[in-house]
Amino acid sequence: xxxxxxxxxxxxxxxxxxxxxxxxxxxxxxxxxxxxxxxxxxxxxxxxxxxxxxxxxxxxxxxxxxxxxxxxxxxxxxxxxxxxxxxxxxxxxxxxxxxxxxxxxxxxxxxxxxxxxxxxxxxxxxxxxxxxxxxxxxxxxxxxxxxxxxxxxxxxxxxxxxxxxxxxxxxxxxxxxxxxxxxxxxxxxxxxxxxxxxxxxxxxxxxxxxxxxxxxxxxxxxxxxxxxxxxxxxxxxxxxxxxxxxxxxxxxxxxxxxxxxxxxxxxxxxxxxxxxxxxxxxxxxxxxxxxxxxxxxxxxxxxxxxxxxxxxxxxxxxxxxxxxxxxxxxxxxxxxxxxxxx
Amino acid sequence: xxxxxxxxxxxxxxxxxxxxxxxxxxxxxxxxxxxxxxxxxxxxxxxxxxxxxxxxxxxxxxxxxxxxxxxxxxxxxxxxxxxxxxxxxxxxxxxxxxxxxxxxxxxxxxxxxxxxxxxxxxxxxxxxxxxxxxxxxxxxxxxxxxxxxxxxxxxxxxxxxx
Numbered sequence: 001x002x003x004x005x006x007x008x009x010x011x012x013x014x015x016x017x018x019x020x021x022x023x024x025x026x027x028x029x030x031x032x033x034x035x036x037x038x039x040x041x042x043x044x045x046x047x048x049x050x051x052x053x054x055x056x057x058x059x060x061x062x063x064x065x066x067x068x069x070x071x072x073x074x075x076x077x078x079x080x081x082x083x084x085x086x087x088x089x090x091x092x093x094x095x096x097x098x099x100x101x102x103x104x105x106x107x108x109x110x111x112x113x114x115x116x117x118x119x120x121x122x123x124x125x126x127x128x129x130x131x132x133x134x135x136x137x138x139x140x141x142x143x144x145x146x147x148x149x150x151x152x153x154x155x156x157x158x159x160x161x162x163x164x165x166x167x168x169x170x171x172x173x174x175x176x177x178x179x180x181x182x183x184x185x186x187x188x189x190x191x192x193x194x195x196x197x198x199x200x201x202x203x204x205x206x207x208x209x210x211x212x213x214x215x216x217x218x219x220x221x222x223x224x225x226x227x228x229x230x231x232x233x234x235x236x237x238x239x240x241x242x243x244x245x246x247x248x249x250x251x252x253x254x255x256x257x258x259x260x261x262x263x264x265x266x267x268x269x270x271x272x273x274x275x276x277x278x279x280x281x282x283x284x285x286x287x288x289x290x291x292x293x294x295x296x297x298x299x300x301x302x303x304x305x306x307x308x309x310x311x312x313x314x315x316x317x318x319x320x321x322x323x324x325x326x327x328x329x330x331x332x333x334x335x336x337x338x339x340x341x342x
Numbered sequence: 343x344x345x346x347x348x349x350x351x352x353x354x355x356x357x358x359x360x361x362x363x364x365x366x367x368x369x370x371x372x373x374x375x376x377x378x379x380x381x382x383x384x385x386x387x388x389x390x391x392x393x394x395x396x397x398x399x400x401x402x403x404x405x406x407x408x409x410x411x412x413x414x415x416x417x418x419x420x421x422x423x424x425x426x427x428x429x430x431x432x433x434x435x436x437x438x439x440x441x442x443x444x445x446x447x448x449x450x451x452x453x454x455x456x457x458x459x460x461x462x463x464x465x466x467x468x469x470x471x472x473x474x475x476x477x478x479x480x481x482x483x484x485x486x487x488x489x490x491x492x493x494x495x496x497x498x499x500x501x502x503x504x
Contacts, residue, residue, distance in 0.1 A: 004444040008464055011368060012361040021360060025352045025382060029389040165392050246477070276474065277404050279393060300391035305400070 027207065067091045071107035071118045074173045075183055076321045084259045084321050085109065088233045092117070098220035100124045103182075103201060105224050111258035112234040114187040114317050117155075117197075119224075121204070122179035129180055130217070134206060135172055146170040146180060149214055151203035155184065157228060158198070162190030165300060185317050187261065189302060194229040234258035235324055235339070243333035246281055252332055256315075257339065259322055262286070262296060263315030264332050271308040278303055278312050282333060289328045294318075348389070355385050359402070362465070363409050369460040370413035370453050380412050406465075407475050410457060447497040455490035458483055 013021070069085040089109030095102055106118045123129050135146065148170040166186035173181045201222040205214040237255040244250065245268065254265040268278045279301035286294045301314035327339040360381050367377035384405055395401040448456055461467045461475065469487060473480040 004448065005464055007443070007445045008365050008369075008460075011365050011374070013364060018356050018360055021382065021385075022349070022353045022356045025356070025385050025389060026349055028382075028386055029352070163394070272474070277393075277407065298391075300393070302392075302394040303396075304394060305396035 068107040068109065072109060072116070074171055074181070075116065075118065075185075076319070081321075081323060084233075084323055087231060088258065088260055088321075089230055092226050094224045094226040096222040096224050097124060098222055099218055101129070101204070101218055101220055101222075103222045103224065105199070105226055106181075108226075108228065108230060109260055110192065110228065110230040110232075111260045112191050112232050112256050113189075113263050113315065114185070114258075114261040115192065115228065115230070116183060116185045116260070116317065117199075119182040119184075120179050121182060122177075126178060128178040130206070135175070135180075146172060147207040148180070148182075148217070149205045149207065150182075150201050151205055151214075151216070153184075153199075153201055155186065155197060155199045157188075157192065158195035159193065160188065160190070160195070162188050163302065164188045187263075187300075187315060187317060189313060192228065194227070196225055197228040198223065198225045232258070233260075233324070237330060237337045237339065239337070241335040241337075243335050245278065245333055246276070248276075248278075250278075250282075250333060252335060255330055255332060255337060257286075257324065257327065257330060259318075259324060261315060261317045262299075262330070263313060266312050266314075266332070268303075268310040268312060269308065270310050276310075278310055279314050282312075282314055283331070284314060284333075285331045286327055287329045287331065288322065288326050290326070352385065352389055355388060359385075359405050362402075363405065365464065366406065366409055366457070366460060367413055369448070369456050370410065372449060380409055383412055384409050403471075403475055406461070407477075410476060413453070413457075444494070444498070447494045450497055451490055451493055455486050455493065458486040459490045459494075462487055 068089040068091060069082050071091070072085065072089070088111060089107055091107045092105040095104035097103075100123055102122055102124055104120045104122075106120050108115055108117045110116070121129060130146070130148070134148075146169075153168070164186055166184055168182065168184040170180055170182050201220075203216050203220060204218045206217045207214055234256050235258070237257060239252045239254050241252045242249055243252070249269045251267045251269075252264065253267060254263075256263045256265075262284075264282075264284060266282075270276065270278070280297075282297070284296040284299060286296065288294070296316060299314050299316035301312060303310050303312040324339060329339055330337045363381040363384055364374070364377050367380040368374055371377055371380070387408060388405075393404065395404065448459055451459065457476070458472055461472045462469065467475065469483045470480050472478075473483045476483065
Protein backbone atom coordinates (compact mmCIF):
# COMPACT_ATOMS: atom_id res chain seq x y z
CA UNK A 1 0.00 0.00 0.00
CA UNK A 2 2.94 2.33 0.65
CA UNK A 3 4.12 2.03 -2.94
CA UNK A 4 0.58 2.86 -4.12
CA UNK A 5 0.71 6.00 -2.03
CA UNK A 6 4.23 6.86 -3.15
CA UNK A 7 3.30 6.50 -6.80
CA UNK A 8 0.23 8.69 -6.40
CA UNK A 9 2.26 11.22 -4.42
CA UNK A 10 4.26 11.83 -7.57
CA UNK A 11 1.09 12.59 -9.53
CA UNK A 12 0.91 16.33 -8.99
CA UNK A 13 0.93 19.62 -10.83
CA UNK A 14 4.10 21.65 -10.98
CA UNK A 15 3.95 25.17 -9.50
CA UNK A 16 4.02 26.54 -13.06
CA UNK A 17 1.08 24.36 -14.10
CA UNK A 18 -0.86 25.56 -11.06
CA UNK A 19 -0.13 29.15 -11.97
CA UNK A 20 -1.29 28.57 -15.53
CA UNK A 21 -4.44 26.86 -14.29
CA UNK A 22 -5.23 29.87 -12.10
CA UNK A 23 -4.70 32.21 -15.02
CA UNK A 24 -6.99 30.19 -17.25
CA UNK A 25 -9.65 29.93 -14.55
CA UNK A 26 -9.65 33.69 -14.08
CA UNK A 27 -10.04 34.29 -17.79
CA UNK A 28 -12.80 31.70 -18.01
CA UNK A 29 -14.62 32.84 -14.88
CA UNK A 30 -14.66 36.45 -16.01
CA UNK A 31 -16.51 35.59 -19.16
CA UNK A 32 -20.20 36.29 -19.04
CA UNK A 33 -22.44 33.28 -19.03
CA UNK A 34 -22.55 32.32 -22.71
CA UNK A 35 -26.32 32.16 -22.88
CA UNK A 36 -26.61 35.78 -21.88
CA UNK A 37 -24.48 37.04 -24.70
CA UNK A 38 -25.76 34.37 -27.00
CA UNK A 39 -29.18 35.88 -27.30
CA UNK A 40 -27.53 39.15 -28.29
CA UNK A 41 -25.27 37.36 -30.73
CA UNK A 42 -28.14 35.52 -32.35
CA UNK A 43 -29.55 38.86 -33.33
CA UNK A 44 -26.22 39.79 -34.82
CA UNK A 45 -26.09 36.55 -36.73
CA UNK A 46 -29.48 37.30 -38.16
CA UNK A 47 -28.13 40.59 -39.39
CA UNK A 48 -30.62 42.62 -37.46
CA UNK A 49 -28.60 43.49 -34.39
CA UNK A 50 -27.47 46.85 -35.59
CA UNK A 51 -30.94 47.78 -36.74
CA UNK A 52 -32.47 46.65 -33.50
CA UNK A 53 -29.92 48.34 -31.32
CA UNK A 54 -30.23 51.52 -33.31
CA UNK A 55 -33.98 51.39 -33.19
CA UNK A 56 -33.75 50.82 -29.47
CA UNK A 57 -31.64 53.93 -29.20
CA UNK A 58 -34.16 55.94 -31.16
CA UNK A 59 -37.00 54.37 -29.26
CA UNK A 60 -35.28 55.30 -26.02
CA UNK A 61 -35.01 58.88 -27.16
CA UNK A 62 -38.62 59.01 -28.19
CA UNK A 63 -39.83 57.11 -25.21
CA UNK A 64 -41.23 54.08 -27.02
CA UNK A 65 -39.04 51.69 -25.07
CA UNK A 66 -37.96 53.98 -22.29
CA UNK A 67 -34.50 55.08 -21.20
CA UNK A 68 -34.08 52.19 -18.79
CA UNK A 69 -35.25 49.64 -21.33
CA UNK A 70 -32.83 51.02 -23.91
CA UNK A 71 -29.93 50.73 -21.48
CA UNK A 72 -30.72 47.10 -20.71
CA UNK A 73 -31.87 45.90 -24.11
CA UNK A 74 -28.57 44.10 -24.78
CA UNK A 75 -28.75 42.38 -21.40
CA UNK A 76 -32.35 41.28 -21.07
CA UNK A 77 -33.42 41.51 -24.70
CA UNK A 78 -34.99 44.37 -26.65
CA UNK A 79 -38.44 42.87 -26.25
CA UNK A 80 -38.56 43.48 -22.53
CA UNK A 81 -41.69 45.41 -21.76
CA UNK A 82 -41.26 49.04 -20.95
CA UNK A 83 -43.72 48.76 -18.04
CA UNK A 84 -41.45 46.24 -16.34
CA UNK A 85 -38.32 48.31 -16.82
CA UNK A 86 -39.97 51.49 -15.71
CA UNK A 87 -41.36 49.75 -12.65
CA UNK A 88 -38.14 48.17 -11.40
CA UNK A 89 -35.55 50.66 -12.63
CA UNK A 90 -34.66 54.22 -13.35
CA UNK A 91 -32.05 56.21 -15.28
CA UNK A 92 -29.05 57.27 -13.20
CA UNK A 93 -26.79 59.64 -15.14
CA UNK A 94 -24.01 59.87 -12.54
CA UNK A 95 -20.60 60.15 -14.18
CA UNK A 96 -16.93 60.76 -13.52
CA UNK A 97 -14.06 61.68 -15.85
CA UNK A 98 -10.37 60.92 -15.49
CA UNK A 99 -7.54 60.86 -18.01
CA UNK A 100 -9.93 61.79 -20.81
CA UNK A 101 -12.29 58.88 -20.15
CA UNK A 102 -15.82 59.33 -18.82
CA UNK A 103 -17.76 56.56 -17.12
CA UNK A 104 -21.50 57.13 -16.78
CA UNK A 105 -23.97 55.00 -14.86
CA UNK A 106 -26.82 54.83 -17.38
CA UNK A 107 -29.53 52.96 -15.51
CA UNK A 108 -30.25 50.55 -12.72
CA UNK A 109 -32.88 47.88 -12.15
CA UNK A 110 -33.34 45.99 -8.91
CA UNK A 111 -35.51 44.16 -6.42
CA UNK A 112 -35.30 42.84 -2.88
CA UNK A 113 -31.96 41.04 -3.27
CA UNK A 114 -30.55 41.85 -6.70
CA UNK A 115 -29.65 44.76 -8.91
CA UNK A 116 -28.09 45.38 -12.30
CA UNK A 117 -26.33 48.55 -13.45
CA UNK A 118 -25.23 49.47 -16.97
CA UNK A 119 -22.34 51.90 -17.45
CA UNK A 120 -21.19 53.59 -20.63
CA UNK A 121 -17.48 54.26 -21.05
CA UNK A 122 -16.30 56.76 -23.64
CA UNK A 123 -13.48 59.13 -24.49
CA UNK A 124 -14.06 62.84 -24.04
CA UNK A 125 -12.61 63.60 -27.49
CA UNK A 126 -15.17 61.36 -29.15
CA UNK A 127 -12.57 58.98 -30.57
CA UNK A 128 -13.11 55.25 -30.29
CA UNK A 129 -12.30 53.89 -26.83
CA UNK A 130 -10.97 50.63 -28.23
CA UNK A 131 -9.80 49.60 -31.67
CA UNK A 132 -11.95 47.76 -34.21
CA UNK A 133 -9.57 44.81 -33.93
CA UNK A 134 -10.24 44.62 -30.22
CA UNK A 135 -13.97 44.91 -30.73
CA UNK A 136 -13.79 42.03 -33.18
CA UNK A 137 -11.81 39.86 -30.76
CA UNK A 138 -14.54 38.35 -28.62
CA UNK A 139 -13.23 35.96 -25.94
CA UNK A 140 -15.41 33.15 -27.15
CA UNK A 141 -17.27 32.57 -30.40
CA UNK A 142 -20.38 32.02 -28.30
CA UNK A 143 -20.30 35.41 -26.64
CA UNK A 144 -19.97 39.06 -27.48
CA UNK A 145 -18.16 39.99 -24.31
CA UNK A 146 -15.18 42.22 -25.01
CA UNK A 147 -11.71 41.24 -23.74
CA UNK A 148 -11.60 44.15 -21.29
CA UNK A 149 -11.33 44.38 -17.54
CA UNK A 150 -10.81 46.91 -14.80
CA UNK A 151 -7.68 46.49 -12.75
CA UNK A 152 -9.99 46.82 -9.77
CA UNK A 153 -13.71 47.38 -9.38
CA UNK A 154 -15.76 47.76 -6.24
CA UNK A 155 -19.39 48.59 -5.54
CA UNK A 156 -20.29 49.34 -1.93
CA UNK A 157 -23.79 49.98 -0.66
CA UNK A 158 -23.93 52.28 2.33
CA UNK A 159 -24.69 50.39 5.53
CA UNK A 160 -24.79 46.96 3.92
CA UNK A 161 -23.10 44.20 5.93
CA UNK A 162 -24.16 41.03 4.12
CA UNK A 163 -22.44 39.01 1.43
CA UNK A 164 -22.91 39.21 -2.31
CA UNK A 165 -22.02 37.56 -5.58
CA UNK A 166 -22.32 38.71 -9.14
CA UNK A 167 -21.17 38.83 -12.69
CA UNK A 168 -19.88 41.63 -14.88
CA UNK A 169 -18.64 42.05 -18.40
CA UNK A 170 -18.03 44.55 -21.20
CA UNK A 171 -20.00 44.71 -24.43
CA UNK A 172 -20.61 47.05 -27.34
CA UNK A 173 -24.29 47.98 -27.35
CA UNK A 174 -24.05 50.16 -30.43
CA UNK A 175 -21.31 49.48 -32.99
CA UNK A 176 -22.12 52.84 -34.58
CA UNK A 177 -20.80 54.87 -31.64
CA UNK A 178 -17.38 55.12 -30.01
CA UNK A 179 -18.42 53.98 -26.53
CA UNK A 180 -18.52 50.56 -24.90
CA UNK A 181 -20.71 49.36 -22.08
CA UNK A 182 -20.00 47.62 -18.79
CA UNK A 183 -22.69 45.79 -16.84
CA UNK A 184 -22.72 44.41 -13.34
CA UNK A 185 -25.36 41.97 -12.05
CA UNK A 186 -25.20 41.45 -8.32
CA UNK A 187 -27.19 39.45 -5.79
CA UNK A 188 -26.92 40.18 -2.08
CA UNK A 189 -27.51 37.74 0.76
CA UNK A 190 -29.50 40.31 2.75
CA UNK A 191 -32.36 42.49 1.53
CA UNK A 192 -31.26 45.73 -0.08
CA UNK A 193 -32.14 48.92 1.72
CA UNK A 194 -32.27 52.29 -0.01
CA UNK A 195 -28.93 54.03 0.28
CA UNK A 196 -25.92 55.45 -1.50
CA UNK A 197 -24.17 53.07 -3.86
CA UNK A 198 -20.52 54.05 -4.37
CA UNK A 199 -18.69 52.46 -7.28
CA UNK A 200 -14.94 52.71 -7.84
CA UNK A 201 -13.12 51.78 -11.06
CA UNK A 202 -9.35 51.63 -11.49
CA UNK A 203 -7.39 51.35 -14.76
CA UNK A 204 -9.03 49.94 -17.87
CA UNK A 205 -7.17 46.86 -19.09
CA UNK A 206 -7.21 44.60 -22.10
CA UNK A 207 -6.60 40.87 -22.12
CA UNK A 208 -3.87 39.38 -24.26
CA UNK A 209 -4.73 36.82 -26.91
CA UNK A 210 -4.07 34.03 -24.42
CA UNK A 211 -6.28 35.57 -21.72
CA UNK A 212 -3.51 34.86 -19.27
CA UNK A 213 -2.26 38.41 -18.92
CA UNK A 214 -3.69 41.92 -18.98
CA UNK A 215 -2.09 45.13 -20.19
CA UNK A 216 -3.28 48.59 -19.20
CA UNK A 217 -5.27 50.35 -21.89
CA UNK A 218 -5.91 53.53 -19.93
CA UNK A 219 -4.87 54.46 -16.42
CA UNK A 220 -7.44 56.25 -14.31
CA UNK A 221 -9.57 56.28 -11.20
CA UNK A 222 -13.29 56.82 -11.42
CA UNK A 223 -15.73 57.09 -8.55
CA UNK A 224 -19.48 57.32 -8.97
CA UNK A 225 -22.09 57.62 -6.25
CA UNK A 226 -25.81 57.40 -6.74
CA UNK A 227 -28.89 56.50 -4.81
CA UNK A 228 -30.12 52.95 -4.84
CA UNK A 229 -33.81 53.43 -4.33
CA UNK A 230 -35.80 51.49 -6.92
CA UNK A 231 -39.35 50.35 -6.36
CA UNK A 232 -39.26 46.75 -5.23
CA UNK A 233 -41.65 44.81 -7.44
CA UNK A 234 -40.90 41.54 -5.64
CA UNK A 235 -43.66 39.35 -4.37
CA UNK A 236 -43.19 37.03 -1.40
CA UNK A 237 -44.99 33.78 -2.12
CA UNK A 238 -46.92 31.86 0.57
CA UNK A 239 -44.50 29.44 2.22
CA UNK A 240 -44.07 27.19 5.24
CA UNK A 241 -44.41 23.95 3.25
CA UNK A 242 -42.14 21.01 3.96
CA UNK A 243 -40.70 18.42 1.64
CA UNK A 244 -37.91 15.88 1.57
CA UNK A 245 -34.53 16.41 -0.06
CA UNK A 246 -31.99 13.58 -0.06
CA UNK A 247 -33.69 12.05 2.97
CA UNK A 248 -33.79 15.26 5.01
CA UNK A 249 -36.83 17.38 5.82
CA UNK A 250 -36.76 20.82 4.26
CA UNK A 251 -38.93 23.74 5.34
CA UNK A 252 -39.51 26.40 2.75
CA UNK A 253 -39.33 29.70 4.63
CA UNK A 254 -39.72 32.18 1.81
CA UNK A 255 -39.71 32.50 -1.95
CA UNK A 256 -39.16 36.02 -3.24
CA UNK A 257 -39.99 36.51 -6.90
CA UNK A 258 -39.66 39.59 -9.07
CA UNK A 259 -39.38 40.19 -12.81
CA UNK A 260 -35.61 40.39 -12.29
CA UNK A 261 -34.79 37.49 -9.98
CA UNK A 262 -35.91 34.74 -7.65
CA UNK A 263 -34.64 33.66 -4.26
CA UNK A 264 -35.72 30.73 -2.10
CA UNK A 265 -34.88 30.63 1.61
CA UNK A 266 -35.17 27.23 3.23
CA UNK A 267 -34.03 25.29 6.25
CA UNK A 268 -32.80 21.71 6.08
CA UNK A 269 -33.16 19.60 9.22
CA UNK A 270 -29.78 17.92 9.27
CA UNK A 271 -27.95 16.65 12.31
CA UNK A 272 -25.45 14.53 10.40
CA UNK A 273 -21.79 14.87 11.22
CA UNK A 274 -20.88 15.27 7.56
CA UNK A 275 -21.46 18.46 5.64
CA UNK A 276 -23.66 18.07 2.59
CA UNK A 277 -24.49 20.22 -0.41
CA UNK A 278 -28.09 21.40 -0.06
CA UNK A 279 -28.04 23.95 -2.87
CA UNK A 280 -27.31 22.13 -6.09
CA UNK A 281 -29.59 19.12 -5.53
CA UNK A 282 -32.66 21.30 -4.86
CA UNK A 283 -34.96 21.27 -7.91
CA UNK A 284 -36.41 24.71 -8.65
CA UNK A 285 -38.36 25.98 -11.64
CA UNK A 286 -40.88 28.54 -12.85
CA UNK A 287 -43.92 27.67 -14.96
CA UNK A 288 -45.32 30.48 -17.06
CA UNK A 289 -48.93 30.96 -18.00
CA UNK A 290 -48.16 29.94 -21.59
CA UNK A 291 -47.13 26.52 -20.31
CA UNK A 292 -43.38 26.95 -20.74
CA UNK A 293 -41.04 26.12 -17.88
CA UNK A 294 -37.76 27.71 -16.82
CA UNK A 295 -35.45 25.35 -14.93
CA UNK A 296 -33.60 27.12 -12.12
CA UNK A 297 -31.88 24.11 -10.58
CA UNK A 298 -28.47 25.44 -11.63
CA UNK A 299 -28.95 28.65 -9.62
CA UNK A 300 -26.27 29.53 -7.09
CA UNK A 301 -26.65 29.97 -3.38
CA UNK A 302 -25.22 29.85 0.09
CA UNK A 303 -25.75 27.78 3.22
CA UNK A 304 -24.96 28.23 6.90
CA UNK A 305 -24.74 25.34 9.32
CA UNK A 306 -26.45 25.62 12.70
CA UNK A 307 -27.31 23.10 15.38
CA UNK A 308 -29.28 20.35 13.69
CA UNK A 309 -30.22 22.59 10.76
CA UNK A 310 -28.78 24.25 7.69
CA UNK A 311 -30.10 27.62 6.50
CA UNK A 312 -29.92 27.95 2.74
CA UNK A 313 -30.55 30.54 0.04
CA UNK A 314 -30.79 29.65 -3.63
CA UNK A 315 -31.50 32.15 -6.37
CA UNK A 316 -30.51 33.87 -9.58
CA UNK A 317 -31.07 36.86 -11.85
CA UNK A 318 -33.02 35.92 -14.97
CA UNK A 319 -31.75 36.18 -18.53
CA UNK A 320 -35.05 37.67 -19.63
CA UNK A 321 -37.46 39.72 -17.62
CA UNK A 322 -41.06 38.62 -17.33
CA UNK A 323 -43.94 40.35 -15.68
CA UNK A 324 -45.21 38.43 -12.65
CA UNK A 325 -48.57 38.29 -14.44
CA UNK A 326 -46.89 35.84 -16.83
CA UNK A 327 -45.91 33.46 -14.00
CA UNK A 328 -48.32 30.63 -13.19
CA UNK A 329 -46.35 28.89 -10.44
CA UNK A 330 -42.98 28.34 -8.82
CA UNK A 331 -41.81 24.86 -7.93
CA UNK A 332 -39.26 24.27 -5.18
CA UNK A 333 -38.46 20.66 -4.38
CA UNK A 334 -41.80 19.00 -5.00
CA UNK A 335 -43.81 21.96 -3.69
CA UNK A 336 -45.77 23.84 -6.33
CA UNK A 337 -46.67 27.39 -5.29
CA UNK A 338 -49.31 29.02 -7.48
CA UNK A 339 -48.56 32.65 -8.21
CA UNK A 340 -51.88 34.33 -7.75
CA UNK A 341 -52.69 37.11 -10.16
CA UNK A 342 -53.90 40.44 -8.82
CA UNK B 343 -25.20 33.04 -10.82
CA UNK B 344 -21.59 33.45 -11.88
CA UNK B 345 -19.62 35.55 -9.42
CA UNK B 346 -17.13 38.32 -9.68
CA UNK B 347 -13.99 36.19 -10.02
CA UNK B 348 -11.48 36.54 -7.24
CA UNK B 349 -7.91 35.73 -8.22
CA UNK B 350 -6.79 35.08 -4.66
CA UNK B 351 -9.64 32.62 -4.24
CA UNK B 352 -8.84 30.91 -7.54
CA UNK B 353 -5.20 30.60 -6.48
CA UNK B 354 -6.20 29.19 -3.09
CA UNK B 355 -8.47 26.60 -4.64
CA UNK B 356 -5.82 25.50 -7.11
CA UNK B 357 -3.06 25.37 -4.48
CA UNK B 358 -5.21 23.51 -1.98
CA UNK B 359 -7.13 21.04 -4.10
CA UNK B 360 -5.65 20.61 -7.58
CA UNK B 361 -3.37 17.69 -6.67
CA UNK B 362 -6.15 15.94 -4.78
CA UNK B 363 -8.54 16.34 -7.72
CA UNK B 364 -5.89 15.25 -10.19
CA UNK B 365 -5.29 12.02 -8.27
CA UNK B 366 -8.94 11.36 -7.58
CA UNK B 367 -10.06 12.00 -11.16
CA UNK B 368 -7.12 10.08 -12.58
CA UNK B 369 -8.03 7.17 -10.33
CA UNK B 370 -11.58 7.32 -11.63
CA UNK B 371 -10.93 8.00 -15.32
CA UNK B 372 -7.43 6.63 -15.91
CA UNK B 373 -6.39 9.67 -17.95
CA UNK B 374 -4.47 12.67 -16.68
CA UNK B 375 -5.79 14.87 -19.49
CA UNK B 376 -9.38 14.09 -18.51
CA UNK B 377 -8.45 14.49 -14.85
CA UNK B 378 -7.06 17.96 -15.54
CA UNK B 379 -10.31 18.82 -17.29
CA UNK B 380 -12.28 17.71 -14.24
CA UNK B 381 -10.05 19.85 -11.98
CA UNK B 382 -10.77 22.98 -13.94
CA UNK B 383 -14.48 22.24 -14.16
CA UNK B 384 -14.77 21.85 -10.39
CA UNK B 385 -12.90 25.08 -9.70
CA UNK B 386 -14.88 26.94 -12.33
CA UNK B 387 -18.12 25.78 -10.71
CA UNK B 388 -16.98 27.29 -7.42
CA UNK B 389 -15.76 30.52 -8.96
CA UNK B 390 -18.91 31.03 -11.00
CA UNK B 391 -21.37 29.98 -8.29
CA UNK B 392 -19.73 30.64 -4.93
CA UNK B 393 -20.91 28.72 -1.93
CA UNK B 394 -20.62 29.23 1.77
CA UNK B 395 -19.10 26.28 3.57
CA UNK B 396 -19.27 25.54 7.25
CA UNK B 397 -15.54 24.89 7.36
CA UNK B 398 -12.64 23.59 5.28
CA UNK B 399 -13.74 19.97 5.75
CA UNK B 400 -17.14 20.86 4.32
CA UNK B 401 -15.50 22.59 1.38
CA UNK B 402 -13.17 19.66 0.79
CA UNK B 403 -16.09 17.21 0.92
CA UNK B 404 -18.09 19.28 -1.58
CA UNK B 405 -15.14 19.46 -3.95
CA UNK B 406 -14.54 15.71 -3.81
CA UNK B 407 -18.22 14.93 -4.29
CA UNK B 408 -18.50 17.32 -7.22
CA UNK B 409 -15.43 15.82 -8.88
CA UNK B 410 -16.78 12.30 -8.47
CA UNK B 411 -20.12 13.33 -9.95
CA UNK B 412 -18.36 14.90 -12.93
CA UNK B 413 -16.29 11.74 -13.37
CA UNK B 414 -19.46 9.64 -13.27
CA UNK B 415 -21.10 11.87 -15.86
CA UNK B 416 -18.03 11.60 -17.99
CA UNK B 417 -18.06 7.83 -17.92
CA UNK B 418 -21.82 7.61 -18.45
CA UNK B 419 -22.16 9.92 -21.37
CA UNK B 420 -18.64 10.63 -22.53
CA UNK B 421 -19.39 14.03 -21.13
CA UNK B 422 -16.58 16.41 -21.80
CA UNK B 423 -16.51 20.05 -21.09
CA UNK B 424 -13.11 21.21 -22.09
CA UNK B 425 -13.09 24.40 -20.07
CA UNK B 426 -9.81 25.59 -21.46
CA UNK B 427 -7.67 23.87 -24.05
CA UNK B 428 -4.51 22.52 -22.53
CA UNK B 429 -1.21 22.99 -24.24
CA UNK B 430 0.72 19.78 -24.70
CA UNK B 431 3.46 21.01 -22.37
CA UNK B 432 0.93 21.42 -19.59
CA UNK B 433 -0.34 17.87 -19.62
CA UNK B 434 0.62 16.05 -16.45
CA UNK B 435 2.34 12.76 -17.25
CA UNK B 436 0.44 9.72 -16.03
CA UNK B 437 2.12 7.76 -13.26
CA UNK B 438 3.97 4.70 -14.44
CA UNK B 439 2.02 1.74 -13.13
CA UNK B 440 4.66 -0.96 -13.09
CA UNK B 441 3.47 -4.40 -14.03
CA UNK B 442 2.45 -6.30 -10.94
CA UNK B 443 2.27 -3.14 -8.82
CA UNK B 444 -0.64 -2.24 -6.63
CA UNK B 445 -1.37 0.82 -8.76
CA UNK B 446 -1.61 -1.35 -11.86
CA UNK B 447 -3.98 -3.66 -9.99
CA UNK B 448 -6.10 -0.75 -8.78
CA UNK B 449 -6.40 0.46 -12.36
CA UNK B 450 -7.93 -2.87 -13.29
CA UNK B 451 -10.78 -2.39 -10.81
CA UNK B 452 -14.14 -0.99 -11.93
CA UNK B 453 -14.31 2.80 -11.29
CA UNK B 454 -16.66 2.54 -8.30
CA UNK B 455 -14.13 0.33 -6.52
CA UNK B 456 -11.18 2.50 -7.53
CA UNK B 457 -12.74 5.62 -6.04
CA UNK B 458 -13.51 3.92 -2.73
CA UNK B 459 -10.03 2.41 -2.49
CA UNK B 460 -8.44 5.79 -3.26
CA UNK B 461 -10.53 7.73 -0.75
CA UNK B 462 -9.99 5.13 1.96
CA UNK B 463 -6.30 4.35 1.54
CA UNK B 464 -4.88 7.55 0.13
CA UNK B 465 -7.12 10.32 1.48
CA UNK B 466 -7.77 8.54 4.77
CA UNK B 467 -11.55 8.92 4.83
CA UNK B 468 -13.55 6.45 6.89
CA UNK B 469 -16.12 4.24 5.19
CA UNK B 470 -18.88 6.31 6.77
CA UNK B 471 -17.39 9.53 5.44
CA UNK B 472 -16.97 8.02 1.99
CA UNK B 473 -20.62 6.97 2.07
CA UNK B 474 -21.65 10.57 2.72
CA UNK B 475 -19.36 11.82 -0.04
CA UNK B 476 -20.70 9.38 -2.58
CA UNK B 477 -24.32 9.53 -1.49
CA UNK B 478 -24.23 5.82 -0.74
CA UNK B 479 -25.13 3.74 2.29
CA UNK B 480 -22.16 2.89 4.55
CA UNK B 481 -22.90 -0.79 3.98
CA UNK B 482 -22.42 -0.28 0.24
CA UNK B 483 -19.04 1.34 0.83
CA UNK B 484 -17.98 -1.46 3.17
CA UNK B 485 -18.98 -3.97 0.50
CA UNK B 486 -17.02 -2.14 -2.19
CA UNK B 487 -13.97 -1.88 0.04
CA UNK B 488 -14.17 -5.57 0.84
CA UNK B 489 -14.74 -6.68 -2.73
CA UNK B 490 -12.13 -4.24 -3.99
CA UNK B 491 -9.55 -5.70 -1.63
CA UNK B 492 -10.51 -9.23 -2.70
CA UNK B 493 -10.16 -8.33 -6.37
CA UNK B 494 -6.81 -6.65 -5.74
CA UNK B 495 -5.59 -9.71 -3.90
CA UNK B 496 -6.69 -11.92 -6.79
CA UNK B 497 -5.02 -9.69 -9.39
CA UNK B 498 -1.77 -9.53 -7.48
CA UNK B 499 -1.72 -13.28 -6.81
CA UNK B 500 -2.34 -13.98 -10.50
CA UNK B 501 0.47 -11.59 -11.38
CA UNK B 502 2.82 -13.39 -9.01
CA UNK B 503 1.88 -16.75 -10.59
CA UNK B 504 2.67 -15.46 -14.07
